[in-house]
Amino acid sequence: MKNIKYIMSLVVLSAITLSCSNDDDFTPTPGATGPDFSGVYTQQDQMGRPAVNTVFVSGASKNMFNKTIPSQQSSAFQAMFQANLEGLSPAYANPGDTNALGLTSAEFTGLLATDVLNVSLDGTTTFFDGTNVLTGRNLTDDVITVELILIFGGEAGLTNPEFPGLSNDNVDGNDKAFLTGFPYLASAW
Amino acid sequence: MKNMKIYLGIGVAVVAGFFLVAADHIDAPAVAGGTSDITDFYAFQGENTDNLVFVANLQGLLSPGSTADAAFDENVLIQFNIDTNQDNVEDLVIQAIPRDGKMYFFGPAAPTTTGLNSSILSEDNSGVVTISQYGQSPEIEEENGMTFFAGPRDDPFFMDFARYGDIIAGNETEFANPGSDTFAGTNVMSVVVEVPKSMVGSSGTINTWITTKRKQ
DSSP states (O other): HHHHHHHHHHHTOOOOOOOOOOOOOOOOOOSSSSSOOOOOOEEEEEESSSTHHHHHHHHHEEEEEEESSSHHHHHHHHHHHHHHHHHHHHGOSSOOBBTTTTTTTHHHHHHHHOOOEEEEESSSSSBBBOOOOOOOBOOOOOOHHHHHHHSOTTTTTTTTSSSSSSSOOOOOOOOOOOOOSOOOOOOOO | HHHHHHHHHHHHHHGGGTTOOOOSSSSSSTTTTTOOOOOEEEEEEEEEEEEEEEEEEEEEEHHHHTTEEEEOOOOOEEEEHHHHSSSSSEEEEEEEEEEEEEEEEEEOOOSSOSSSSEEEOGGGGEEEEOOOOOSSSSOOOEETTEEEEEEEOOOOOOOOOOHHHHHHTTSSOOSSSSSSOTTTTTTEEEEEEEEGGGGSSSSSEEEEEEEEEEEE
């Protein structure tokens, strides 16, 4: 996770200040002249953690996963997640195999099957920074490598992954520097 | 590596979609490529550490040439969901919906109903921002302690998913080093809202997720 620190320092160095305009404060206009906010809106897509629907949900169930509320996802999808994880990665081939978090395939997919992003209100927010785990998601977090380590890395995935060629995509940062301040994301290409 | 290929062969069926998508880009047939397709969700502590920042990205893989024509859909409600008591049911929501070139924000406030159907919390308006135009400086508004942005940005996601596709297809056995960011040079439609932490809790952990909902 050295790269994350490196990237973070790059981001700090690339601070850019943005100007704001405060000339059109929102005063709602009741009645016919205001925007119409009436009606019922029905769910089409949802996402908590990165790549969960993509990796762990079988093709025929992807739409259903997007329309299953998080509190019901684990009972509906954990078994599918576990089967797909074990089918994808030989790092869970033996009974008792765990990943770098010490989680078996059942435990790991039990965590992932409720697809919400946990966010700490008390300090560091990161998907994983070497110390903090699942306390948020920063723009700079190399979430795919973290997930590859947890899928293919085995017990010592952080230092000595079982399948090193599959445990890091070797893309460690974005193609444009992020901003230190709002809106944080880089300008469009 | 023979066993590896067998395993990866099995994996093809599992992760076929992974070639086309990554974080949540075009993750499911019903939403792929549409105006309600979520590509990514981020939640992190702000530059002001008393604040949290929520980012929802939609409509991924926009080329620079197509970004100026991309637009938010007035029939698609973008909703940040916040569970404050660990039952994975939203206790608070922040809603964003476009009207006539502006993005309107509501909450954080308790939703009238939880789950798959939502109505807009029009009594809980918190701010509005002009939707930024491609190639222009970002329009940013600060109201009620919150800060708002809506418009095109660089896709912050990065991954060598082309190589991953080659691995799954059996054409390669491992990632390249260095890898190549498949999302380099592409844009998304982004909504960014920064809120005081005090509006969504006091301490501990909240659970969050993003949903898009279409007007019926």
